[in-house]
Amino acid sequence: MTGSPMTVRPWESPELTAWRRLPMHAVDRRSGGLPLDGPWRFQLLPAPDAPLSEEWTESVVPGSWTTQDTGDLPWYTNWRMPWPEFPPLSPAANPTGVYEREFTVPADWAGRRVVLHVGAAESVLMAEVNGRPVGMGKDSHLASEFDITSAVRPGAAGTVRLTVVKWSDASHIEDQDQWWHGGITRSVFLYATDPLWLADVRITAPADGRLMVDAQVRAAGGPLPEGWRVSGQMEGAGELVPDQEYAEWCAREARVSDFLGEARLRATVPDVRAWSAETPELYGLTLRLHRPDGSVADTSRHRIGFRTVEITGKDLLVNGERVFIRGVNRHDFHPLTGRTVTAGEMRADLETIKRFGFNAVRTSHYPNDPALLDLADELGLYLVDEANIESHDHAHELADDPRYLAAFTERVARMALRDKNHPSVIVWSLGNESDYGANHDAAAGWLRRYDPTRPLQYEGAAKTDWSSPEVASDILCPMYASLDEITAHAASGEQTKPLILCEYSHAMGNSNGTLADHWAAIETTPGLQGGFIWEFWDHGILQRTGDGDGPGRPAGLAGAGAYADGMTAAGYRWAYGGDFGDTPNDGAFCADGLVFPDRTPKPAMYEHREIAAPVRLSHAPSHGLPYGHDGDVRITNAQHFRDLSWLSAEWVLSSQDAATRTAPAVLPDVPPGGSADVPLPAGLLAAAAGDGGEMWLTLRVTTRDDEPWAPRGTEVCTPQVQLRRRDTPAAWPAAGAEGGAWDEDWAVIGADGLLRHPLLSSPPTLSLWRAPTDNDLLGGAADHWHRLGLDRLVREPVSVERAGGPVTVRATYPTAAGAVAHEQVFTPLSGGGLLVEETAVLPEGLADAARVGTVFETVSGLDRMEWYGQGPWETYPDRRAGGPVGHHRARMDRLFTPYLRPQESGGRSGVRDFSLLSEETGAGLTVRLDAPRQVSVTRHRASGLAAATHHDELVPLPHCVVHLDAAHRGLGTASCGPDTLPRYRLGAGTYRWSWTLRPL
């Protein structure tokens, strides 16, 4: 590429997608080769045409150089390009990594064909071996292979140099919402084949067990020799037979220098065990290429799954079943290594995904490492395999730009060529957010012809007209459509395709409100079949603070998971956009996942787990509340393919005023979709006969044996039904009945109407605000509250009336929409207790507050909370399906959820009573509420949370900040998508709530 009078700048030539790159294929060459991973000599040039220096450092392959102290740092933008150049241009300042290392081709590779495999490099890869250019390739998320036979000498040392240019014409179609990195991010190795080799293998394995295998053979030159054949062997099916039509090689001359050969084998597997996400049955298949003397020249091993995907009307069917797609979008991400993830880390991701009830992953927004596809086959996950095309900032221009035609079609084609044999891949995706143009239709045309066994989807194609059949998407896969929009479309009579949201329920910060509402609709509306939550990861990169602020790895910490619970070690923080001096950037918008950067699940994961429960529990239709001891409950198998025999269960009975009781449960033998009515656990109920208060029955379901994705005993779901309501909703300490009297040494209401109480460091006052969540900030609610002044409420005392026992305090809180009248009636109770009855009247115009409730602060030294209500995880009014009612306890620091950008956190829904106590002495306070209420107890004031940008800025208070809410606004998903539903919003008007406070 150099030395020619024609100067080629491959990084600004979109038509040049590759040079001398070998065709993509599905023959696994990962083992048996010569691995080249590890430290390479490295230098980072300021531009691709800058001269090499004498200064070599080291960089680890695979890895992102942006996380390896090279001086070039991660940069986060969502849709905008980080620099102003228009396609196909790139900026003059263009970090270019030059990697170099020695290798020795094994002597016994003499006479063989030698191939260099580079797993992934972003964004332009140029390869030289022993000073000779051997090829060039683009697409940062698929491998490039180059034939280097003529450039190496077996038995002798050689040098390979890989030059990786960070910014290029290709960056314009790799404009995904994620950190920009640079580097060789997947493994590099050499492999050797015979001069006649298996070039590709294509397996068709439908659920009826009729297997078809097409092998493609290539030769390095010369005519096809006589007598070569391909054999196949499969576990459980023995020898495969050659197809009659293709009994021998059907060779056809291609060019003089080489030719193409094909062979087809067939077998029918009797009683085949079909593959599905629930039943990931795999069969081993080995294909061999034999020389005329019968010896083996090449081998290709596969694990195949028999399954059929089809679309019938508005249904996507897997093995004939309309399966719900409980999906999540997953990026390749690691908080220490950027884009490089090991097979072990991918396994941990997918196991987590399985444990929380997901059955599908969209490989947003590019093909993943082959190891991930193997794992999805093995663990059982449906994949939407997505091509690496997102031209977001220049979407409209590039979708129709003929200069990018080859790149679009090639990226789609190479993905399908590589991944076609994976049963997990049930849908192809043409990419993401690139508008819709002729380049998409070209790619779709190729794909439809090449692989008629799978549907394809592309969100951009169906964007403007959901009913149009004439577009490059077989699935209607909108993003962030509202519940109303999707149900209206399903009811419109216009729906022609399955509706599966490619993105929904944006998981940024404290989010995923209304997920249960979505699923209630999906499970009951024909035409709605599921969706993919955006997204799995919070892309926080671990950053040293105060020491150069680069990406870092604390000594002694091996990797993600080592810092558990979503928190970082002291001296570190989770960096988001802007933290590396990256400008322009899109801030914390990359922290929008269901797991923290160390893979700790956020509370929303438990919500999903319960919504996806394979076992459902409901009241048998014949019974109403309250139950006797002889009623039935209904157990439903909500799976598509399995019975319940892989699960164990126990009954858990919890009553408000008694300890939790458990008893073994037997799951009925019900087919997928079936139900059985089973008697209530009579012995358990008899034992609990005298327990007071409301009563709940939970079926705690766990794995019976070790599963590939979870050890035996892993909790799968905890469906619950209520058996008894509160005896009297007014089970309330009538002040008079308890005969309390004010003990002025104990508690005092001052002339200002504020309570001084020995258990409290700050008196109960009205709160209408919360530290804005990301949804509140980006969706506009936070601005609304700020305009109203709810974030800086000032209390104005109006009157204090003392009538012997009760003291009535009236105050007002002025807001821009008028004053809120707040009344508190304090009544002393016997034993030092206090009843507080509150009323707040929100004026007309003060709609959509964050909360209406009480805030107070306790004394120090309380480090544990015990409560009866929903839990144990954090729950909110529109995200509380995953928190069964019961007795829960937690250390104070575990109540709080460390969302990357501090915000409202730690709430618990449906709390009936709670105690805050010292672990050491057991002393503290207990609060009982008049009704199930939203409560949060943290060591942070809302104002402190709202002011902080990262967790390392927060200093926990020594005492607790307690919020008791008469009403609390839902979370919604408005940071990207719909806000919460009207029923989770707060109107103007009168709110009443009451509570008692007692010493413990």
Ligand code: GAL
């Ligand atoms: C979508 C996009 C994703 C991500 C998400 C918001 O529009 O496809 O990549 O940006 O919005 O987090």
